[in-house]
Amino acid sequence: MENQFFIDSDSLSEKALEIKHRLETDPSSRKNHMEYLPGMEQIQSDICQKIMEQMDSYDYSAYTAMDVRKALDHETCSVEDFKALLSPAAEPFLEEMAQRARVETSKHFGNTVYMFTPLYIANYCENYCVYCGFNCYNHITRMKLDMEQIEHEMKVIADSGMEEILILTGESRAQSSVEYIGEACRLARKYFRMVGVEIYPVNTDEYRYLHECGVDYVTVFQETYDSDKYETLHLLGHKRVWPYRFDSQERALMGGMRGVGFSALLGLSDFRKDALASALHVYYLQRKYPQAEMSLSCPRLRPIINNDKINPLDVGEKQLCQVLCAYRIFMPFVGITVSSRENANFRNGIVKIAATKISAGVSTGIGDHESKYTGKETDGDAGDEQFEISDGRSLEKMYSDMSEEGLQPVLNDYLYV
Numbered sequence: 001m002e003n004q005f006f007i008d009s010d011s012l013s014e015k016a017l018e019i020k021h022r023l024e025t026d027p028s029s030r031k032n033h034m035e036y037l038p039g040m041e042q043i044q045s046d047i048c049q050k051i052m053e054q055m056d057s058y059d060y061s062a063y064t065a066m067d068v069r070k071a072l073d074h075e076t077c078s079v080e081d082f083k084a085l086l087s088p089a090a091e092p093f094l095e096e097m098a099q100r101a102r103v104e105t106s107k108h109f110g111n112t113v114y115m116f117t118p119l120y121i122a123n124y125c126e127n128y129c130v131y132c133g134f135n136c137y138n139h140i141t142r143m144k145l146d147m148e149q150i151e152h153e154m155k156v157i158a159d160s161g162m163e164e165i166l167i168l169t170g171e172s173r174a175q176s177s178v179e180y181i182g183e184a185c186r187l188a189r190k191y192f193r194m195v196g197v198e199i200y201p202v203n204t205d206e207y208r209y210l211h212e213c214g215v216d217y218v219t220v221f222q223e224t225y226d227s228d229k230y231e232t233l234h235l236l237g238h239k240r241v242w243p244y245r246f247d248s249q250e251r252a253l254m255g256g257m258r259g260v261g262f263s264a265l266l267g268l269s270d271f272r273k274d275a276l277a278s279a280l281h282v283y284y285l286q287r288k289y290p291q292a293e294m295s296l297s298c299p300r301l302r303p304i305i306n307n308d309k310i311n312p313l314d315v316g317e318k319q320l321c322q323v324l325c326a327y328r329i330f331m332p333f334v335g336i337t338v339s340s341r342e343n344a345n346f347r348n349g350i351v352k353i354a355a356t357k358i359s360a361g362v363s364t365g366i367g368d369h370e371s372k373y374t375g376k377e378t379d380g381d382a383g384d385e386q387f388e389i390s391d392g393r394s395l396e397k398m399y400s401d402m403s404e405e406g407l408q409p410v411l412n413d414y415l416y417v
Contacts, residue, residue: 020137023128023235033231033240040244041203041251047284048246054079055225055277063087072096077330082279085326086272094322101328101354108332113407114357115398116164116194117157120366121145121184124175127237129223131268131301134170136237143366144175150184153367154191160361160395163412164194166219171200171239178206182213189214193412196261200238201248207255217293218252219261220245224269225277233268250285259293260285261337266315266323267301275323279330286331295335295357296327300342317346321353328354340389347391348405360398362389 022029036042063083068090071081084090085097122144125134133140145153157165165188169176181199188195197210198219207218224230227242234240249260262281264274275298282294300315320342327336338347338355340362347358393401402409 016137020128024130027231030231030235031240033234033242034227035241036244037238037241039203040238040241042244043204043247043251043254045247045250047250047281047288048243050284051225051277051280052227054280055273058083058273058276060087060272063089065089065092068093072100072329079280079283079330082326082330083276085329086275086323090322090326091318094318094325097322097325097329098353101325102352104328104332105354105356109356111407112356112410113351113402114164114335114410115162115360115395115402116166116196116357117162117359117361117395118166118168118198118364119150119153119157120168120364121150121153121181122169122172122176123366124172125170125237126172126174127239128235129237129239130233130235131265145367147183147187149367151187151190154188157361158191161399161411162361162395163192164196165192166196166198166359168198169200171237173200173238176200178202178209182210185210185213185215198261201245201251204251204255207252207257211256215257217259217261217295218249218257219263219295219297220248220252221263221265221297221299222246222278222281223265225264225274225281226269229269249281250288253285253289253292257292259295261295261297261335263297263299265299265301266320271315271319271323275326279327282331282334286334293335294331295337296331297337297339298324298327299339317342320346321350324350324354340391343390344393344401348401351402351407352405358398360393360395362392364389 060083067084068087071077071084072093074081077085090097123134123140124142124144125132125136127135128137129135154165167181167184167188169181176199181197185195185197194216195214196217196219197215201220202210222245223233230242239245249262252260262278264278266274268274278296282296286292286294298320300320324336324338327334335357336355337357337359338350340359347355351358399409
């Protein structure tokens with residue numbers, strides 16, 4: 001694919017700095033974010049149009065307490081009910097929403113909470129996303145693990161008892177090819193029963209290849225469904241192409257993946273509209289692909305390098321709780337993941353209400369699991385982290401805490417025969 005781009009941020013040339021300044025100050029210098037680049041597969045789908053029509057027309061200020069009351073009284077939550085539950089008018093009903101969400105979670109998931117851990121294998125990136133710690137202009141320590149290092153990291157994680165892993169890379173085809181990721185996934189199958197990936201979007205045939213390498217599910221963050229805001233945050237690289245990213249989950253399902261995950265990064269734009277669009281993305285795709293497993297994440301923007309260059313919109317814990325409860329009431333069957341971006345107290349509480357999956361033993365850096373898991377100093381270097389985490393509990397500690405909360409921690413619910 002053309003326009004491969006990576007900058008050695010240790011030694012930015014005058015030309016590179018000039019390009020960076022022009023991208024930031026002159027919108028006309030950027031490529032059209034709605035146009036596909038060569039090599040990007042275009043699929044025929046009506047999902048995007050349905051979601052954007054609902055999102056664009058959503059006036060959450062128009063909903064009243066009566067609308068919220070009706071929504072909570074309905075046995076089945078409609079799209080219109082969901083909109084009411086996301087609105088400011090629902091804030092005084094948060095306790096009642098939490099009680100309803102708890103009932104739905106228990107009905108569909110019992111008292112189980114699933115655990116996994118992420119493994120970042122490379123942090124090279126060809127995109128200029130102004131809010132991201134990995135972006136190609138940031139001065140960070142870049143690193144890409146080789147297969148021996150990857151297997152070592154996986155063994156350290158597996159020895160802790162973890163059975164599900166999520167493999168992540170920076171968004172660079174040049175540094176982290178599909179073949180490189182596939183080889184890492186084949187290794188993962190030696191140590192884990194469940195393998196997911198969170199990588200740059202790829203075409204259907206490439207998702208099919210990764211599935212053949214052992215990948216069970218694909219997670220893609222749309223970041224924000226507001227395409228105008230998206231354009232101002234993603235200034236360079238393949239990630240700038242909004243519609244290609246949007247269709248990632250559908251291409252993954254077309255490629256045979258068992259499950260897909262969705263998310264917006266709350267705080268980049270209007271969080272209520274992004275929450276609506278995220279849920280509707282699941283809602284409409286579930287009806288088109290009823291055999292697929294769907295999950296939602298709900299991360300908030302965390303401190304990262306260059307955070308001062310954007311205008312983060314605050315999303316408080318009560319607002320986050322409202323979104324999660326609304327998700328559960330609207331789609332009782334959907335898995336909901338709460339990441340280590342949130343603190344331990346919040347995660348301990350929300351798994352008893354709406355969330356069904358949490359990460360444990362988390363590192364967003366490259367090649368540092370042995371030092372973090374065992375305390376043993378390693379001889380090699382480590383790559384910088386993508387963002388700061390808030391909850392750094394180990395699997396052992398997380399397992400103990402969940403058990404004490406009256407929950408049943410689950411490390412894997414699939415058996416391959």
